[in-house]
Amino acid sequence: MELRGKLALVTGGSDGIGREIALQLQGLGADVIVTGRSAEKLQAMATLGFGTIAGDLSTAAGVDAVVTGVAGKPLAILVNNAGIGSEYELEDAGTLGSAELCIRTNLDAPIALCTRLLPALRAQREATIVNVTSGLAIAPRAGGAIYCATKAGLRSYTQAIRHLLKDSNVRVIEALPPVVETNMTAGRSGKKMSAHDCAAEIVHGIRTGKAEINVGMVKILQLVHSISPALARRIMIKF
Structure with a gap:
């Protein structure tokens, strides 16, 4: 896909992987609108020439704000990147609220945005939806049950x-990052991919039209899973 002159919407685009995706799309000539919850971070993106939309995607109002913010614009790329973790603990009903927020942000919101923005995408000569999942979508880890489920x-x-x-003009891409250095993973030890390098692989996949972008170490996980799904699950469940 030629990115120059295309209008892209990147949810969760004021921080982490989303911010890097937005910067790299902009660097390749795309016009980019980012969404986020932090007024300060959105203002910083605005000073760099990005359009901004404030909205908490765990709420219906936040989704409405995003849809309204791009109404009437020639949207050609939708990157559903926004995501949060969950503090869910088995047998602790007090963590169900956190689980619900995670489900709304990571699963409900992308589905709503794909559905409600599809007419705008169909109106373009070519368009792309990118849903950012995770290597944990292939095989879950026990410590992140709700996040993995979303x-x-x-x-x-x-x-x-x-x-x-x-058979339409809309290409649908899944991007599967590994553990990436972001605010969400700040408390985790071990090797992490930089947000810049992760975004670079995702943007390259958008440009080349890949259906599935396995980022970094997820390439190895996919290979293991293709040989033995059970082995992949055994490796990842304690990750």
Whole structure:
């Protein structure tokens, strides 16, 4: 896909992977609108020439704000990147609120945005939806049950709508990052990919039209899973 002159919307685009995706799309000539919850971070993006939309995607009002913010614009690229973790603990009903926010942000919001923005995407000569899931959508880890479930759900949804749109002008891409250095993973130890390098692989995949972008170490996970799904699950469940 030629990016120059295309209008892109990147949710969660004021920080982390989303910010890097936005910067790299802009660097390749795209016009980019980012969404976020932090007024300060959105203002910083505005000073760099980005359009901004404030909205918490765990709420219906936040989704409405994004849809309204791009209404009437020639939207050609939708990157559903916004995501949050969950403090869910098994047998602790007090963490169900956190789980609900995670489900709304990571799964409900991308589905709503794909559905409500599809007419705008169909109106373009060529358009792309990018749903950012995770390597954990392939095989879950026990310590992130709700997060993994949302990403697995989004992966399944993405594969289904790719088939539904296969004869249309809208390409559907899934991007599967590994553990990336972001605010969400700040408390985790171990090797992490930089947000810049992760975004670079995603943007390259958008340009080349890949259906599935396995980023960094996820390439190895996919290979293991293709040989033995059970082995992949055993490796990842304690990750």
